[in-house]
Amino acid sequence: MKGRAKKADTFLVKIMDHEHATWQGKVTWIEGQREQYFRSALELIKLIDDAVEKEQEMEGGNDVE
Template identity: 60%
Template sequence: MAKEAETFVIKIDGSRDATWQGEVTWAEEKSEKHFRSALELIKYIDGALIQAASDKK
């Protein structure tokens, strides 16, 4: 059984305080979120993947 993939488009606007700021778009859900740090970006993607997995059950 093949795993389904999720698509995220990440736009880095710049770097401040030694981390990225920008915008991430979750293509399948047409959801956009601004992030102020790389950690915030990773948490958003992680949450989206958990949500996608639970929606497919």
């Protein structure tokens, strides 16, 4: 992303429960207007990563720093 300002994505994370040393809850991607439930912190990270990756693909920016 050289020469371009990075766009920030906003995620609202609601932790509804915690069992087995991890979180369960709901994540809302504000810009993408999507909401999804997750069953673990790892799943939450994967959901956020997928959303950011899709956003970059839609913008045509596959640059990795």
